Amino acid sequence: MNVKVAPSILSADFSSMGEAVKNCRAWGADLIHCDVMDGSFVGPITFGGQMVKNIRPLTDLELDCHLMIEHPQTQVKFFADAGADYITVHYQPCARISPDYLKDTLQMIKGMGVKCGAVVNPDIDVEKIFDVFPLCDMVLLMSVFPGYGGQKFIPSVLDKIRKARAYAVEIGRPDLDIEIDGGVTAGNAGDIIDAGASILVAGSAVFGASDPAGAVKAIRGRS
Numbered sequence: 016m017n018v019k020v021a022p023s024i025l026s027a028d029f030s031s032m033g034e035a036v037k038n039c040r041a042w043g044a045d046l047i048h049c050d051v052m053d054g055s056f057v058g059p060i061t062f063g064g065q066m067v068k069n070i071r072p073l074t075d076l077e078l079d080c081h082l083m084i085e086h087p088q089t090q091v092k093f094f095a096d097a098g099a100d101y102i103t104v105h106y107q108p109c110a111r112i113s114p115d116y117l118k119d120t121l122q123m124i125k126g127m128g129v130k131c132g133a134v135v136n137p138d139i140d141v142e143k144i145f146d147v148f149p150l151c152d153m154v155l156l157m158s159v160f161p162g163y164g165g166q167k168f169i170p171s172v173l174d175k176i177r178k179a180r181a182y183a184v185e186i187g188r189p190d191l192d193i194e195i196d197g198g199v200t201a202g203n204a205g206d207i208i209d210a211g212a213s214i215l216v217a218g219s220a221v222f223g224a225s226d227p228a229g230a231v232k233a234i235r236g237r238s
Contacts (some may be wrong), residue, residue, distance in 0.1 A: 168198030180211025
């Protein structure tokens with residue numbers, strides 16, 4: 016399995032975001048993870064489509080836009096137009112709106128020519144999104160509760176990764192990307208990969224490292 020590392024710019028210095036984005040390429044990253052928070056679904060507010068638009072010309076890495084927001088259908092076009100390569104949306108706010116809102120949102124994203132994915136928090140069973148696996152280019156399993164960087168990985172998520180990978184195989188999608196976001200470090204990355212994850216989001220473990228390039232390699236598992 017081809018393992019990818021996606022540094023989260025939530026952990027970068029916002030006053031020099033352009034430099035941080037360029038550094039991700041130099042450090043050997045595979046994607047750039049953009050944590051979008053609305054101050055409602057999660058407490059903090061981070062940034063919107065304008066940030067993505069501004070960093071798009073600075074890198075050829077794929078931009079992985081993780082929308083932690085209440086009404087994603089109102090926002091996905093902004094991120095698609097800004098140059099997002101992936102847009103992922105959370106199960107919970109979608110389910111509160113209607114039973115079909117998540118599926119409709121994923122189809123909307125794909126209709127804009129952007130890869131899509133569904134997200135579940137640590138306390139939500141991954142089975143809740145099994146019905147949209149066939150639509151997804153990526154499934155994102157949160158391994159902390161979203162909103163703040165620097166949290167510790169929740170070990171019970173390993174079993175959810177195994178279930179997600181097994182179901183992807185069962186439906187004929189063995190190469191479906193399973194992304195893990197939260198508390199990923201060089202110390203636990205091996206267990207996460209062994210469970211079936213293929214994309215590892217890392218914030219402080221990369222941006223807070225004395226050797227960010229070495230951290231990316233260690234998380235990916237290559238020396």
